[in-house]
Amino acid sequence: MRQPKLIDYFLLTILSLIWASAFFNIKIATYSFGPVTIAFLRVFFGAIPVLLLCYFKNIKVEAFSKDWHWFAMIGFINLVAPFFLIAYGVKSVQSNLAAILMSTTPLSSTVLAHFYTKNEKFNLVKTIGILIGFSGIVFLFSDNLLIDENNFVSALLILLGSTCYVVGGVLTLKISKKKNENVTSSILIWATIILLPLVCLIEQPWKTVPRLDSTFSVIYLGLVSTGIAWLLRFRILINNGLIFQSSLIAVCIGIYFVKKGGNKQTI
DSSP, X not given: OOOOOHHHHHHHHHHHHHHHHHHHHHHHHTTTSOHHHHHHXXXXXXXXXXXXXXXXXXXXXXXXXXTHHHHHHHHIIIIIHHHHHHHHHHXXXXXXXXXXXXXXXXXXXXXXXXXXXXXXXXXXXHHHHHHHHHHHHHHHHHOTTTSOTTTHHHHHHHHHHHHHHHHHHHHHGGGTTSOHHHHHHHHHHHHHHHHHHHHHHHXXXXXXXXXXXXXXXXXXXXXXXXXXXXXXXXXXXXXXXTTTTOOSHHHHHHHHHSTTOOXXXXX
């Protein structure tokens, strides 16, 4: 782990913009697909460019090696669970609120990093930041202008999804010595394996005719917001740590994309 350089901030900005745009596209995808189907299509399409990259770079994919349980566990916690929870939650909340809830990841990142990493311990600034951030979450859930009885559960699911990302990040550090492309492709393969029977049993998407915009959105979510984004995330996570890769830029982009715009509670 090293101090961030200009290239690291550039990659973090790109990753933030990609993930921020995901909220808008998830919302569109829910017009035609259920949350399990969205999660499955994301990991399926996301695996394609990563596996092609491994093929052309002659990188061995170790999805079924002796470490398969790590890949399966990370695939479930880092992909299956949050993709489903966020897709389900976004059905009932605006994309700007979803972005704000997802931007709470630095809080859980800071707490978990203190206990499970060697180089990212609490200090005064981080402690103050956690208290301020936690106060913001309490404010969101106490002000029914943004969160009320109609979307309270959905907001909690999105928060839980964001926490899954952080837990998955901690687990990913356990296999940080492996190649980026190998890890990303392996967890995507296991996420696809886990979701395939679920999507067939629960939603059976082949029985519906999706809208064109929903189809484009779910393909974008897979290729860009999952495949490319996870390659960037793993690189940033290994080079700069768990806290650095947590970003707040998604809030601004989420506010930009939502049609109703922001208000003082959103800010």
